[in-house]
Amino acid sequence: MSGTNRIAGKGRLTPARTVSFTFDGRALTGIEGDTLASALIANGIHLAGRSFKYHRPRGILSAGPEEPNALIDVSRSSSTHTPNVRATVQEVFEGMTATSQNRWPSLAFDVGAINNLFSPIFAAGFYYKTFMWPKAAWKHIYEPNIRAAAGLGVSPKEPDPDRYANRFVHCDVLVVGGGLAGLIAARAAAQAGATVILCDEQPELGGALHHETDTLVDGREGFDWAQDVGRELAAMDNVRVLTRTTAFAYQAQNMIDLVERVSEHVAKPGKLAPRERLWQVRAKRVILATGAIERHMVFANNDRPGIMLASAARTYLNHFGVAVGSNVAVYTANDSAYAAAFDLMAAGINVAVIVDARKEIDAALLAKADELGIEVLAGHAVIDTKGGLRLKSIKIEPVSGGKQRSVDTDALIVSAGWTPTLHLYSQSRAKVVWDDETDRFVPGKPVQEMVTIGACNGTDETADLVAEASEAGAHAARLAGVAETGDRTAPQAVSGTSRKGSLMGAAPGAGPDTTVKAFVDFQNDVTAKDIRLAVREGMHSIEHVKRFTTNGMATDQGKTSNIHGLAIAADMLDKPIPQVGLTTFRLPYTPVTFGAIVNHGRDRLFDPTRKTAIHPSHEALGAVFEDVGQWKRPWYYPKVGEGMHAAVDRECRTVRETAGLFDASTLGKIEVVGPDAAQFLDLLYTNSWQKLAPGRCKYGIMLREDGFIYDDGVVGRIADDRFHVTTTTGGAPRVLHHMEDYLQTEFPHLKVWLTSTTDEWSVIAVQGPKAREIVEPFVEGIEISADAMPHMSVREGKVCGAPARLFRVSFTGELGFEINVPADYGRVVWDALWERAEALGACTYGTETMHVLRAEKGYIIVGQDTDGTVTPDDAGLNWAVAKSKRDFVGIRGMKRPDLIAPGRKQLVGLLTEDPKQVLEEGAQIVADPNQPVPMKMLGHVTSSYWSENCGRSIAMALVADGRALEGKTLYVPMVDEVIRVTVTGTVFFDQEGERING
């Protein structure tokens, strides 16, 4: 037998299909189709967890996604466990290990429960007041301890081993919710020929039909009808039925996010089966049939295990065949709890008493109760409960006062009425409106292409609901542009369950404020008195009340608590509820795993890794790589036993003494073509391009309109109408975007085409005195002598037989070439060049050496020596700004008063007094190190290296009026010393610049 509380012959599960699982180490048996909650209750277990703040014993409140108490850690192996799983939605599977949370050492005996005794100091907002002093203690003592003590589950430490899937899909009509209304609407839309997606969070369709066995559709029990319609829909080509699928977010323009639990309920999922699948649905029309959630009653000690929603008790009985107790009491302000009581009684479970807060009760209900022999106490309240780990008795008192009475019971089922589930509706940005007649918020005017139907729309009568749903389905299909093709079938339905009656806020029996704990929000441990306290403390906006008390926050999003909290606040403020207003529902509707959201975007797929075509050769040469944006670039090439410094020093020396090979393929490249290409570059760069002869190159600076340096690079003129533009490695995409912006929108009259060619060319820099000697034998069709091909020239020809653009340029200050060949040939050319270069004593060098060599020559790196607030003049590049041009981007910006005022930071060189000392990049510079703190900062170090070629450290810095300070001493205060530096020019090596012309 799968639990002592399983009633033979009741429920829809197949008793023979048993499932073994453990809860806190105890071996238990459930039935396939059980939720963890139903299986626990079947085994007589209501105590499922400890509460968030007070560590009070908590039972299972609900039978659905609104569960605030029974949050369990579920695992299937040591490497995969999920905390905070709602026991009411998790299906049991063979071998499942379930563990309760927020207790130590055990669920029955929890040391943390001492919080309950000290609860007066944990009142709402306590952490705002109690832990204010001393200031530093918050960070180091209070917060870590509070966080450790509160909190619920523990997240896994290991990487998630599971797979997740992701689908984008479009449809005419998306129906959220597969209860009576959703099924009718989906079928009507499908019969009209629309493509339909129907999703429901439960394993089977049916919604409230799970427990409402007295709802008959076409003469049959509603749940059975629902399964048939589900099969009928699933068989249609234009319909996709998704069960175990929660719509958790309603985004802009009818994009709904669904998460499908694919294998969460399977004992041994296939190796490739995803755990969950994220569906991103774009629907022409959305139909929300999200139903309603029953509210609990707010009274003293309303949270003992054994107290649960009436509809939940009915679900456990009618669907799972499980009795929630043997001697049940009812506390209600709503008719539907009677139906639950009657069902329990009919199943042979004693119903001790029905306590109804209302004085007037429907005569038919009273007659039925009388007939079954159930005592009904109208106008009464449950004012307290007893029982430690399980409810033992309740205390009852007439609402108007009078004689108290105690009734023994092991389960109290409660109902304060039904709250339309408007989370998704609200996420769609539509506003709710207050309905005076029925005392509840209902949907107002939709703002997206959406409609609400059924219980979430406040449609109570079954006949109305059927008509509304059928019409909504057909109408949605029409609005989606589908011509009606089929016959529409709407069923006949009647329901024996009434949901009349509503009580919002504290029930009679919530008692005075001081000591009573009448819980409003179980998940966040918020009581009625907390909300009253919040209002007394001056929180008059419901949004403030929410944050002060945490009512309706976190994963629960106020499913059972929002309306109660609002009503109590409204009562305290002496305002009608609609004037106080509802807090905003946040997405997600229910918690979603990070795995489902991150999906494939992890590990290697988190961000693309870009490798140059020559990458395998670098690996073979033992390169150490660094990340530059998405690129993997060789950083340095250590020889056996060589550290980074030794390797870089050797590479720096070798390039200047002999030569070096460098992979410059990551350099951004843009082909600028067209009759107006030169005119276009004139407008985009500070320099003049019209007079640059084909075959020549020029260093160009690009500004933004505000006059600051945006990018730089060498541009070669290949032909009158063709330029080969290079950009910084990281700058290629934004430079092209910037160029396209001006070309398309400011200078559209220019005939120019822009093409990104970054990935098309492999670029191999050969730099150093022997560069020509290395390159020469491989070059065909180009005369590369110093006279025929001077510095800053470009030729087209062949290298190693591959078509090539050969640049004579240098970022090292040495004689140098940059060989551009189509990327497919890059590696072959590199390997050929390297074979010869190595024989001639050259080296390969990486980005670190490149940085040092360029700094020795004072060449800037945009983004390192500039930071978006540096003008050409600041960087000492005024020579590259044309004086006679009528227009270029930035021409006006760079003349702004602040940009030409004295005192701007200028790029200078710095030499430390101790040549061995290397400054830290980013270090601040002051004139007087003895001035009081905060000191006046003059600027900061932008580049700093050990220069093997200079035999000392070198640095560049941006310093206020720096050029005027040349020769002066400044100071760099560090944590444990003050470093003396001398201001110099920015060229540290080969001041005459003759080597470049070799």
Place this chain on the structure above:
Amino acid sequence: MLLIHCPYCGEDRPELEFRHAGEAHLVRPDPISEISDEEFEAYFFLRENPKGLTYERWRHMHGCARFFNAVRDTVSDKFVVTYKAGEPKVEVERGDDGVARVKGAGR
């Protein structure tokens, strides 16, 4: 995620393919070098940033790569209309129902 109609491709495409490109219909002064500091401030720094209907530029970055203009309601986040760069400003008006439409387009 928004759906955006690219006036060059003629299709509604997901926002992922697009990139926002700031306020639309800003006219770059010509010759810009001659304008005063105040005119430069107005051109470069000052933006409308309205609550409600805004004219803005988008680029179909991962599609046709073209820049175009759009009118969007910043309250509802709905696009009223998109049109090609260089085309005259499309006038829009808000109807009694609170929904903005192209002027004269009717329902």
